[in-house]
Amino acid sequence: MLDLTIQHGWLSQQKQCPSPHFDPRPVAGDISLLVIHYISLPPEEFGGDFIDRFFQGTLDPTRHPYFEEIKDLRVSAHCLINRQGKITQYVNFEDMAWHAGLSNFEGREKCNEFSIGIELEGSNNQPFTDAQYHTLARLTHCLMANYPQITPNRIVGHSDISPGRKIDPGQYFDWQRYRGMLSNLR
Numbered sequence: 001m002l003d004l005t006i007q008h009g010w011l012s013q014q015k016q017c018p019s020p021h022f023d024p025r026p027v028a029g030d031i032s033l034l035v036i037h038y039i040s041l042p043p044e045e046f047g048g049d050f051i052d053r054f055f056q057g058t059l060d061p062t063r064h065p066y067f068e069e070i071k072d073l074r075v076s077a078h079c080l081i082n083r084q085g086k087i088t089q090y091v092n093f094e095d096m097a098w099h100a101g102l103s104n105f106e107g108r109e110k111c112n113e114f115s116i117g118i119e120l121e122g123s124n125n126q127p128f129t130d131a132q133y134h135t136l137a138r139l140t141h142c143l144m145a146n147y148p149q150i151t152p153n154r155i156v157g158h159s160d161i162s163p164g165r166k167i168d169p170g171q172y173f174d175w176q177r178y179r180g181m182l183s184n185l186r
């Protein structure tokens with residue numbers, strides 16, 4: 001079973017791939033929203049280290065035509081859960097990752113300032129894996145224990161806070177399954 005602990009904002013014993021794409025949170029300790037995303041690089045392809053490189057600002061634009069389009073984007077997330085359910089952490093949870101962009105949750109804008117962003121390796125055309133759901137539930141449980149302002153009704157998709165602009169985590173993300181798994185852990 002995946003046993004997760006957080007020390008000084010970093011998951012212990014999980015892969016770390018520190019990203020330069022972050023800022024201190026404007027209000028230290030203001031961590032009260034969890035945002036679920038998907039990403040795949042190149043789109044619809046899984047595996048490889050392109051997501052790590054993208055979040056680290058070292059993606060080689062010559063490797064794929066799509067990379068040329070995104071080469072100037074400076075983005076990140078706190079964590080990625082790959083298709084095998086393995087976690088990579090890029091940004092300290094105490095800091096602000098650059099995952100949400102223009103966003104609004106219950107009237108409050110700039111959701112990056114007060115949220116944690118988790119990316120699932122995936123797309124809007126393929127189901128997520130069992131391993132991803134299991135890891136996501138465990139990671140969410142761990143984050144809620146460490147940052148108790150994150151409550152079940154403060155877990156959202158990117159599409160919920162950036163409607164009309166973003167569709168992730170998309171039609172295949174099974175919120176009922178995820179929330180059910182989460183309630184079984186509590």
Ligand SMILES: [Zn+2]
Nearest residue numbers: 037038158168
């Ligand atoms: Zn997103």
